[in-house]
Structure formats: C-alpha cells, structure tokens
Amino acid sequence: MTNKIINSFNKLKSTLESVSLDSRFKGYDPFDGLNSPIIKNTFLGRNRLVRLIMVQFFKRSPINLRPLLGVKKTENPQALAVFLSGYCKLYSKENNPSVLKTIVFLADRIISLRKTSWSGACWSYPFAWQARAFYQPENTPLIIPTAYCFNALLDAYEITKNEYHKEVALSSSTFVLKDLNRTTEGSTFAFSYSPKDNSVVFNASLMASQVLARCYSFTKENHLKKEALSSVQYCINNQNRNGSWVYGKQPFHQWIDSFHTGYNLVCLMDYAKYCDDKSFDTHISNGLDYYLDTFFNEDGFSKYFNVSHYPLDVNNAAQLIVTLEKAQKLLIKKELVTSVINYIISNLQSSNGMFFYQKHKMFTNKIIYLRWSNSWMFNALSILSTKLYA
Numbered sequence: 159m160t161n162k163i164i165n166s167f168n169k170l171k172s173t174l175e176s177v178s179l180d181s182r183f184k185g186y187d188p189f190d191g192l193n194s195p196i197i198k199n200t201f202l203g204r205n206r207l208v209r210l211i212m213v214q215f216f217k218r219s220p221i222n223l224r225p226l227l228g229v230k231k232t233e234n235p236q237a238l239a240v241f242l243s244g245y246c247k248l249y250s251k252e253n254n255p256s257v258l259k260t261i262v263f264l265a266d267r268i269i270s271l272r273k274t275s276w277s278g279a280c281w282s283y284p285f286a287w288q289a290r291a292f293y294q295p296e297n298t299p300l301i302i303p304t305a306y307c308f309n310a311l312l313d314a315y316e317i318t319k320n321e322y323h324k325e326v327a328l329s330s331s332t333f334v335l336k337d338l339n340r341t342t343e344g345s346t347f348a349f350s351y352s353p354k355d356n357s358v359v360f361n362a363s364l365m366a367s368q369v370l371a372r373c374y375s376f377t378k379e380n381h382l383k384k385e386a387l388s389s390v391q392y393c394i395n396n397q398n399r400n401g402s403w404v405y406g407k408q409p410f411h412q413w414i415d416s417f418h419t420g421y422n423l424v425c426l427m428d429y430a431k432y433c434d435d436k437s438f439d440t441h442i443s444n445g446l447d448y449y450l451d452t453f454f455n456e457d458g459f460s461k462y463f464n465v466s467h468y469p470l471d472v473n474n475a476a477q478l479i480v481t482l483e484k485a486q487k488l489l490i491k492k493e494l495v496t497s498v499i500n501y502i503i504s505n506l507q508s509s510n511g512m513f514f515y516q517k518h519k520m521f522t523n524k525i526i527y528l529r530w531s532n533s534w535m536f537n538a539l540s541i542l543s544t545k546l547y548a
Contacts, residue, residue: 160547163496166503167539169511170532179263183238184231185528186224188515190285191216192296194227198286209288220523232284235271236303237529238264239310244537246313251544258317265314268307269326273299276353278332280304290410292355300352301338304330305365312372324376331373331382334366341407346392348407358407360393361418364425367393375432383433390429393422394441401441401448402464414464416453420477423449427484446485454478454494458501470517472531475502476538488546495546502535 174182191212197203202212216224224230242264249257272279280299287294294300311327314320339350341358348358349366370386373379397403403422405411426442429435453461453474460474461467475498482488488495506514508524513531515523526532 160496162503163499163539163542164547166499166507166511167536167543170507170513170536170539171511173511174532174536179260183241183264183267183528184233185237185532186222186229186231186525187234187283187285188217188527188530189213189283189287190224190229190232192286192288193229193232193284194224196227203286206288206293209286209293210290213288220521220525222525231528233267233271234284234303234529235268235281236283236306237533238268238271239303239306240529240533240537242268242310243306243313244533244540246310246317247537247540247544249317261314261317262320265311265318265320265323268311269323272307272326273297276333277336278329278334279308279326280330280333280337281307291357291359291406291408292351294352294354298352298354299333299337301334301349301362301366301369302351304333305369308369309372312376328373328376330369334369335385338366343392343395346388346395348392349389359411360396360403360406361421361425363389364393364422364429368425368428371429371432386429386433387435390426390438393426394438397441397445401444401446402452403445415462416449416460416464416474417471417477419445419449419453420474420481423481424484446481446487449481450491450494454498456497458497458499460498460502468517468519469523470502470505472502472506472513472515472535475499476534479538479541483541483545488541492546495542499538499542506531 192198192209197212202208242261245257245261249261272281276299281303282297282299283303286296308327308330311323315323337353339356340347341356348363351357351359351362367386367389370382374382402414403419405413405418423442423445426438430438452464459470462469462471462474478498479495482491505517508514512526513535515525515527515531
C-alpha cells in the first residue's frame with residue numbers, strides 16, 4: 159500500500175515536470191467559466207443571474223466545454239502557492255537543486271502576480287466569480303489566495319533566506335487590517351472575504367487571523383496578536399456544540415463540509431502555535447474529533463458533506479493530510495490516511511498521474527483542474543513522502 163502511494167506521487171510529479179516551468183502551472187479551474195468571451199465581453203456578463211448560472215454550469219458539467227467556449231488555461235496564484243509549499247517540503251527532505259530552482263521560480267512568480275494598489279501584498283483569482291453572497295470581479299483581492307500565497311512565501315523564505323520573500327509576505331498583514339471589512343459581535347469580529355463585500359465565511363475570516371498570527375511570530379507586534387485573537391474568538395463563538403462549523407452566517411451558507419472544516423482547524427492550530435495561546439485547545443480537539451468521525455469512512459471514502467456520501471473529491475482527502483500534519487497526528491492516524499489516499503488513487507487518478515475532479519454516484523467528472531485537484535494532492539503527497547512514508 160505504501161508503494162502504491164509513493165508511486166502515485168512520483169507519477170503525478172513526473173507528469174507535471176515533463177512540461178517547462180513557464181507553462182507547468184497553468185490550467186483550468188472549476189470556477190473559471192466567466193472567462194469565456196461569450197460572457198466576459200458581452201451584455202451577458204453584466205447580468206447577475208447569468209453569471210451565477212454559468213459559474214455553476216462550468217463547475218458541474220462533466221464535459222469540459224472551456225476550449226470550445228474560449229476559456230483559456232490560466233496561472234492561478236493560489237495553485238502556485240500550494241505547489242510551492244509542496245516543493246518546500248520536498249526540499250527539506252532531499253536538498254535537490256532542481257527542487258530549489260522550482261521553489262525560487264514559484265516564489266518569484268507569486269510575487270509578480272500580487273495586486274499592488276492595496277495597503278499590503280494580496281492576491282486574486284484570474285477570473286471573475288459570482289456567488290450567491292457576492293460578485294467578485296476579476297483582479298479583486300481575496301483573503302483565500304492571499305493567505306495561501308503569504309504562507310507559501312514564508313515557507314520559501316525558510317529555505318531561500320531571501321529577505322524579499324519575507325518582506326512581501328509580511329506586508330499581507332496590512333492588507334488584512336486595513337482593506338478587509340469587519341462584522342462585529344460584541345468585542346469580537348469576523349473579517350470579510352474581500353474588500354468589496356461584508357460576508358461572514360468562517361474559513362475566510364480564520365485565514366485572515368492565520369496571516370496575522372504568523373506575522374506576529376516574526377515581528378512580535380502585539381496589535382497583530384490582539385486582532386488575531388478577536389477574530390479567532392468570533393469563529394470559536396460560532397462553533398457548534400458538536401465541534402462543527404457551518405460555512406458562513408448567511409441563511410444559504412448553512413451547510414457543513416469536509417475541506418472547509420479542515421481549513422478552520424488548520425488556521426486555529428496555526429493561531430495557537432504562532433501566538434503561543436492554548437485557550438482554544440478544547441475547541442480544536444472537539445472540532446478535530448467531529449472532522450475525523452464525520453467525513454472519513456472505514457473503507458477510505460472521504461465524504462464531501464456531513465449529510466451525504468457523494469461526491470468523492472480529491473480536495474477532501476488532500477486536506478485530511480494537511481490537517482493531520484498540523485495536528486501532529488499523521489503517524490497515529492496512519493491506517494486512516496493510507497486507506498483514504500489509496501481510495502482516491504484508485505478512483506480518481508488518471509493513467510498519466512493527474513487527478514480527476516470528482517466521482518459521483520452515477521458518473522465520474524474526469525476534467526483535470528490544476529488548482530482544485532492537483533495542487534492540493536501534490537502538496538498532500540509531498541507531506542506523506544517526507545513525513546510518513548519516507
């Protein structure tokens with residue numbers, strides 16, 4: 159079983175690296191449908207309902223119509239960041255010069271893609287995005303890709319010791335503090351998803367808190383720790399008794415899913431680590447118990463939602479690895495990890511090593527998405543190859 163996982167990673171890595179660095183990290187995304195010129199360059203793109211329908215159509219369709227409708231592969235900063243964190247883990251094991259070259263390339267590309275008209279370093283997706291709660295035009299900075307780029311640049315800095323990588327990353331705290339909006343509850347608050355909305359999405363707010371906490375670990379500026387604590391407390395106050403979180407505060411955000419639960423736990427564990435604060439250990443433990451007991455079956459199936467079996471999604475399995483590594487429980491949960499990853503490999507890995515999007519009860523969506531499926535699985539398998547199956 160171990161050899162199957164290592165072979166899976168080697169096949170994925172080999173296929174990725176068979177392409178030049180300049181084009182290796184460009185791909186499609188489940189949410190890039192609004193990049194179609196039919197929508198982007200016509201009156202259709204000005205209609206909220208049309209935008210919402212088209213985003214969901216492209217996301218859910220098992221047939222990849224993007225080439226036909228003019229949607230091109232793009233370079234997504236978040237995908238670059240997740241790959242960068244994976245390569246940093248590989249370098250920590252083998253000190254390979256070619257891996258170091260890729261680390262420097264990815265860090266430099268991430269910096270080149272940052273948005274410069276805001277208070278600090280921030281990043282966006284390379285497409286417009288219509289959700290039920292808000293519309294985010296192309297190039298709008300979002301906390302999710304920003305947090306991933308921030309963390310990846312600091313991961314790279316720990317290897318390269320390039321002060322510019324650190325300097326750019328740490329400036330993201332200013333973006334969080336000055337540009338994101340806040341929703342208050344008493345003395346606590348949640349950060350918004352972007353500077354252009356006032357939504358409360360728990361994983362988004364916690365990623366903003368994570369940025370502040372990791373910045374604090376470098377600068378020891380007390381206001382960063384104070385703001386991180388207030389925003390973490392907001393999300394803790396909204397944790398359900400069983401340890402779970404719904405996605406957000408809006409009435410249509412009341413679902414509970416696997417990977418967002420994992421994101422929340424990772425951010426809370428990072429806050430506790432970087433701010434040396436054990437106040438929320440019980441909440442983290444309860445959340446982790448709920449996460450493991452709810453979303454992962456004995457046969458290795460990783461559930462998407464707490465109330466339904468399908469779809470099987472690579473992201474859920476990959477996030478399990480990240481969450482358990484952060485909790486320092488990879489070895490304790492080795493049997494579960496092996497079962498979950500082998501299930502994903504058997505059901506969603508293509509013959510050339512790349513991973514498909516999702517398996518549903520009646521069909522498999524075999525579209526290859528670089529960010530959603532393959533960057534996260536690359537990172538997860540890099541963790542396993544260096545920490546569990548080394």
